Amino acid sequence: MNLEIIKAELKRAEDQSFVGRTVFTVDKHHSPYEITFFSTRGTEWDYSLSFAGEPGSEEQFLEVDALLEQDDDLYNQLLDAALDTQELPEEE
Structure with a gap:
């Protein structure tokens, strides 16, 4: 199954938890x-x-x-897309 990632993001909440999302399309799927x-x-x-x-x-x-x-590879591809957008904390 071929997919295309449209956008992704990951944010850290005040409680230090993480929330991310990845929007993607799949070949031959309309939505x-x-x-x-x-x-x-x-x-x-x-x-x-x-x-x-x-x-x-x-x-x-x-x-x-x-x-x-x-499919762990597919899942990880979508998760990695979100993780790749995370801003690294600035070093002091």
């Missing part, structure tokens, strides 16, 4: 997806998948969700 990541320490991540904008095919959505559960 883009958004995966939201959450971690309290930045090591173990929870995620939530949704449509980015207008809802699309439920069947295609379930296909992508199942693939994320099975």
Whole structure:
């Protein structure tokens, strides 16, 4: 399954937890997806998948969700896109 990352971001909350998101498209799917990541320490991540904008095919959505559960490389590609946007703290 080929995907294209449209945009990604990762922010650190006041409680030092992390919230990130990656918007992406999948070949032959009409609607883009958004995966939201959450971690309290930045090591173990929870995620939530949704449509980015207008809802699309439920069947295609379930296909992508199942693939994320099975394909660590795909999941890590989306997480890494968000992690790559994180601003590093300035050294003093």
